[in-house]
Amino acid sequence: MKLHNYFVLACIILAIGCDAPTAEGPVSDEVTASVKESKITLDLDQAENLITMPLNCIGVEYPNKLGQTLSAATDLGSPGELHPTFYGCFDWHSAVHGHWSIVYLLKHFPEIADRDQILQQLQDRMSAEKILQEAAYFDAKHNSSYERTYGWAWLLKLSEELYTWDDPIAQELHENLQPLVDKIINGYLGYLPKLNYPIRVGTHTNTAFGLSFAYDYAETVGLESLKKLISERAKEFYQADRDCPIGWEPSGHDFLSPCLEEIDIMRRVLEPEDFRSWLSEFMPTLSDPAFTLAPGIVSDRTDGHLVHLDGLNFSRAWCLYGIAHTLPTYGHLRTIADEHIHHSIGEVVGDDYEGGHWLGSFAIYALHSQN
Numbered sequence: 001m002k003l004h005n006y007f008v009l010a011c012i013i014l015a016i017g018c019d020a021p022t023a024e025g026p027v028s029d030e031v032t033a034s035v036k037e038s039k040i041t042l043d044l045d046q047a048e049n050l051i052t053m054p055l056n057c058i059g060v061e062y063p064n065k066l067g068q069t070l071s072a073a074t075d076l077g078s079p080g081e082l083h084p085t086f087y088g089c090f091d092w093h094s095a096v097h098g099h100w101s102i103v104y105l106l107k108h109f110p111e112i113a114d115r116d117q118i119l120q121q122l123q124d125r126m127s128a129e130k131i132l133q134e135a136a137y138f139d140a141k142h143n144s145s146y147e148r149t150y151g152w153a154w155l156l157k158l159s160e161e162l163y164t165w166d167d168p169i170a171q172e173l174h175e176n177l178q179p180l181v182d183k184i185i186n187g188y189l190g191y192l193p194k195l196n197y198p199i200r201v202g203t204h205t206n207t208a209f210g211l212s213f214a215y216d217y218a219e220t221v222g223l224e225s226l227k228k229l230i231s232e233r234a235k236e237f238y239q240a241d242r243d244c245p246i247g248w249e250p251s252g253h254d255f256l257s258p259c260l261e262e263i264d265i266m267r268r269v270l271e272p273e274d275f276r277s278w279l280s281e282f283m284p285t286l287s288d289p290a291f292t293l294a295p296g297i298v299s300d301r302t303d304g305h306l307v308h309l310d311g312l313n314f315s316r317a318w319c320l321y322g323i324a325h326t327l328p329t330y331g332h333l334r335t336i337a338d339e340h341i342h343h344s345i346g347e348v349v350g351d352d353y354e355g356g357h358w359l360g361s362f363a364i365y366a367l368h369s370q371n
Contacts (some may be wrong), residue, residue, distance in 0.1 A: 084134065097157070192230070
């Protein structure tokens with residue numbers, strides 16, 4: 001099932017018109033017009049389509065990639081035994097941001113179908129007892145760095161979404177989640193002072209991404225110790241960087257942009273004018289209204305790594321929207337962000353589990369970041 005026929009039509013239009021555009025040449029006026037005329041925003045219809053993705057995967061235990069380090073035969077267990085809450089969606093972090101997707105959509109679209117039943121399902125899955133078991137997993141000898149920092153970041157994003165939702169059930173879930181959140185916070189506080197060099201990849205361990213969502217959480221809940229540490233470390237890691245080679249991106253299975261994710265954390269920790277000055281040195285071409293960036297092309301959406309590039313299109317979009325929001329003179333980047341969403345949105349809701357277990361969260365966050 002696709003989101004809407006006009007999404008697919010828009011993607012076809014863009015596919016025909018966007019084969020040529022690269023960072024070296026402008027997008028055609030016809031393509032830009034087609035994006036503006038059919039701008040995609042997150043409405044109730046889309047929310048009801050997108051929520052089917054996490055609902056259909058958070059309870060799917062297999063296939064599963066545990067990412068587990070075994071210290072003894074007794075460590076072996078099924079995904080559901082090891083992770084009674086976050087065992088579905090192929091891996092732990094996808095289960096976590098699948099839960100974030102559900103919470104986000106219920107919170108912002110209270111008219112969504114089957115709301116009460118979905119809330120009951122969340123209460124069952126995120127019970128205090130189950131979350132305590134999830135937290136205990138991190139106490140094992142080899143598990144303290146489990147899901148560092150990608151899964152950590154999404155866990156804090158889930159907690160932040162619950163914290164800002166004025167609903168009794170949400171507050172119950174937020175309280176239930178706190179023991180696991182505390183483990184993650186302590187993980188950041190212990191890890192970041194020891195990290196001498198940032199990790200600049202386009203996949204899970206990207207340091208800038210791991211800092212961005214954690215910074216949002218710390219700012220929202222008023223956790224000054226974590227916020228201060230992230231700000232200090234981000235500046236130490238990135239403030240002297242110049243001329244990021246965006247033309248080298250993407251790598252073959254990126255779902256994050258190393259250049260744009262770095263920008264995304266720096267726009268958070270720098271004052272706007274300082275950020276403007278830094279950005280003009282880090283990626284000077286971004287200020288040019290003629291700047292273009294072609295979306296990532298997926299050759300086979302049944303390949304679990306190649307389909308990462310759909311995720312890249314969404315994460316690029318949320319970074320570009322963030323720049324334009326922070327610096328209005330960079331408003332031309334919104335069109336590029338829209339093009340990236342258009343390129344992949346028609347493929348998000350479908351029958352293929354390789355992308356279906358996680359891409360919805362990326363699409364939702366990209367659409368959320370438009371405003």
